[in-house]
Amino acid sequence: MSPLKPADQLRYFHKRQKEIVESIRQLVELESPSDIKQSVDRVGTVLASRFGELGGKIKVHLAEKFGNHLQVDFRAPGEKRKPVLMLGHMDTVYPIGTISKMPCRISKGRIFGPGVLDMKAGIALALHAIEAMLAWNDGKLPRSLSLLLVSDEEVGSASSRPITEKLSRQAVAVLVLEPAYGSHGAVKTARKGVGEYTIQVTGVAAHSGLDFEKGQSAVIELAHQILEVAKLVDAKAGVTLNVGRISGGTRTNVVPASATASVDVRVSSAKDIPAIDAKLRRLKPLNPRCSISISGKMNRPPLERTAAVAGLYEKAREIAGNLGFTLSEAAVGGGSDGNFTAALGIPTLDGLGAVGEGAHAAHESIIISELPRRAALLAGLIDRVQS
Numbered sequence: 001m002s003p004l005k006p007a008d009q010l011r012y013f014h015k016r017q018k019e020i021v022e023s024i025r026q027l028v029e030l031e032s033p034s035d036i037k038q039s040v041d042r043v044g045t046v047l048a049s050r051f052g053e054l055g056g057k058i059k060v061h062l063a064e065k066f067g068n069h070l071q072v073d074f075r076a077p078g079e080k081r082k083p084v085l086m087l088g089h090m091d092t093v094y095p096i097g098t099i100s101k102m103p104c105r106i107s108k109g110r111i112f113g114p115g116v117l118d119m120k121a122g123i124a125l126a127l128h129a130i131e132a133m134l135a136w137n138d139g140k141l142p143r144s145l146s147l148l149l150v151s152d153e154e155v156g157s158a159s160s161r162p163i164t165e166k167l168s169r170q171a172v173a174v175l176v177l178e179p180a181y182g183s184h185g186a187v188k189t190a191r192k193g194v195g196e197y198t199i200q201v202t203g204v205a206a207h208s209g210l211d212f213e214k215g216q217s218a219v220i221e222l223a224h225q226i227l228e229v230a231k232l233v234d235a236k237a238g239v240t241l242n243v244g245r246i247s248g249g250t251r252t253n254v255v256p257a258s259a260t261a262s263v264d265v266r267v268s269s270a271k272d273i274p275a276i277d278a279k280l281r282r283l284k285p286l287n288p289r290c291s292i293s294i295s296g297k298m299n300r301p302p303l304e305r306t307a308a309v310a311g312l313y314e315k316a317r318e319i320a321g322n323l324g325f326t327l328s329e330a331a332v333g334g335g336s337d338g339n340f341t342a343a344l345g346i347p348t349l350d351g352l353g354a355v356g357e358g359a360h361a362a363h364e365s366i367i368i369s370e371l372p373r374r375a376a377l378l379a380g381l382i383d384r385v386q387s
Contacts, residue, residue, distance in 0.1 A: 002136050002383050006322040009379060012132060013372035020128050020371050021111060023050075027120040028104040028113040032067070032151075034091040040067025040151045043090045047123065047149060048072075054131055055139075056147070063159045067091065067151030071167070074130065076144045083144035084382050085167055086126050087337055088119055088177035088353075089153030093360050102362055110356070110365040121366050122177030122353025123149060129379040142383055146171065153337055156299055161340055168341035168348075173312055173385045175378065176338035176350040179359060181330040185370060188351035189313050190331035191303035191339055192238065192266040193273065197280055197296030199225055201248075204289060205257035215255025219248040221290040222259040225283055229263060232279050238268025239276055240333075265298065266333055270343070273298050300335040301343035308347040312385070316349060319380035325373055347385075352378055 002009065013020070027047075032040045048058045048070055056072035063069060067090065073083075092115035104113035111121070126147060133141055148167055150160035157164070168174050181188055201222045206215030226243050233241055241263055248259025263280070267273055281294050303309070313329050320327035330351070342348040354374060356366035 002133070002142065002379070004136050006319070006376070006380070007324070009132070010323050010372055010376045013128070013375045016128065017368065017372055020124055020375065021106070021368060023124040023127060024111055024116060024121045024366070025104050027124060028111075028116045029099060031094065031096050031099050031114065032090050032092055033095050034066060034093070034152055034155045036096055037065070037067050039096060040091050044068055044070045044149070044151070047090070050127055051130070051147065054134060061163050063151060066155070066159055069151055069160050069163055070149045071163070072147040074141050074145050076141045079144045081143060082170060082172040083146050084385050085171035085174045086145065086147045086177060087164065087174055087341065088122050088126065088148070089150045089337065090123070091151050091154050092118070093154050106368070109368050111368060112363070112365040114364065117179045117354055117356040117364050117366050118359040119178055119353050122179065125353060125371070125375050125378055126177055129375050129382065132375070133379050133382065145382055150337065157337055157340070160337070164337050164340050165344060168344060168346045171346060173347040173349070174338060174341040175352050175381055176336055176348065177353045178336045178338070178350055179353045180351045180355045180374070181332055183355065183357065183367070184328060185355040185374070186328040186330040186351065187313060187316060187349055188303070188332050189309050189329040189349070190268070190305045191335050191350065192268055192333045193270065193298055193302035193339065194300040194335040195265040195296065195298030197263045197265060197294060199261045199263065199283070200293045200295070201225065201259045201285070202291045203257050203259070203287075204255070206255040208253045208255055212255065216287060216289040217255050218259040218290060219256045221285055221287050221292070222246065222248060222261055224286045225292060226261060228283055229280075232276065237272065239272055240266045263296070267298070268302055269304060270301055273301070300339040303336075303339045303342040303348060303350065305331070306342070308345065309342060309349065312347045312349045315384060316377065316381055319384065320377055323373060323376050323380070327377070349381070352381070
């Protein structure tokens with residue numbers, strides 16, 4: 001256990017608030033869109049240096065298409081308990097050059113910039129929480145911990161998922177550095193599972209003036225299928241389907257022979273996955289002269305509020321109370337890599353990063369005054385999670 005009382009820990013981080021802000025600024029100004037490997041790898045190199053200076057053992061998991069994934073291990077002397085795993089991502093949704101249009105700046109008690117909330121600030125909080133715990137314990141950590149920062153979370157985590165799942169199986173608990181929910185800073189104890197499906201319709205092309213009757217419009221058939229998809233929504237059960245992108249046809253004077261729709265699917269419970277998958281694959285064409293094919297799958301299982309998740313939240317709530325604030329919980333519709341670890345039965349608590357608003361938007365920002373509390377909460381959890 002830390003030799004410092006909770007109030008003293010909080011004061012420690014208040015005194016170092018400017019240092020935390022500076023770390024966040026440095027990371028935000030290093031742009032790292034998921035699809036630019038060189039840029040994400042540059043962030044990884046900087047972070048490897050920072051965590052290495054604290055004594056972390058660096059392991060780089062090479063990735064071909066996306067950036068490399070960074071693993072940092074801190075081993076406490078004589079530690080026999082399983083380590084805590086902190087989980088985050090270095091990639092952002094913003095293309096290169098965004099920083100010139102929405103530069104990192106401080107205004108009205110907030111830091112603005114691309115990726116500052118989701119989730120450069122969460123990485124900085126982990127850095128300073130570890131640094132603090134080393135300072136409080138004569139250069140040693142009270143327990144072993146690992147940190148995994150992946151490079152492809154914003155695009156599905158295809159290359160990093162096996163690494164995330166392997167490390168989580170070795171951990172006693174997973175602390176996810178994604179941003180908190182809302183201005184009150186709630187942690188996330190439930191997330192929906194996420195999937196993407198494609199509906200491909202094939203019709204018969206024809207000249208829209210000379211041979212209109214010979215054509216079979218794939219676009220019209222797709223319109224019927226979209227209405228059928230809408231009927232599958234069960235908001236009360238937490239099942240939603242959103243047709244987010246459609247395309248079809250070639251020219252206005254050609255009856256379209258092909259049309260496609262992309263469908264976002266979200267479920268609150270793993271038990272609903274087989275049913276919604278089956279319903280989508282059972283879709284049949286209204287026009288017998290058209291054909292349809294369905295591809296895709298659920299790629300993130302839901303993070304459900306199990307007893308293990310609830311127990312970790314209760315511990316975090318107790319720590320927050322000792323620090324002088326109330327920590328609430330929330331269930332959200334978006335997914336994270338915490339979905340993977342929770343689905344394996346590993347106690348997982350999400351939303352332990354910064355407090356702010358506007359993720360993925362031009363007004364993305366974090367509240368500076370909340371940083372000391374979030375750092376102290378994270379350090380407290382690392383310290384008090386039991387084996």
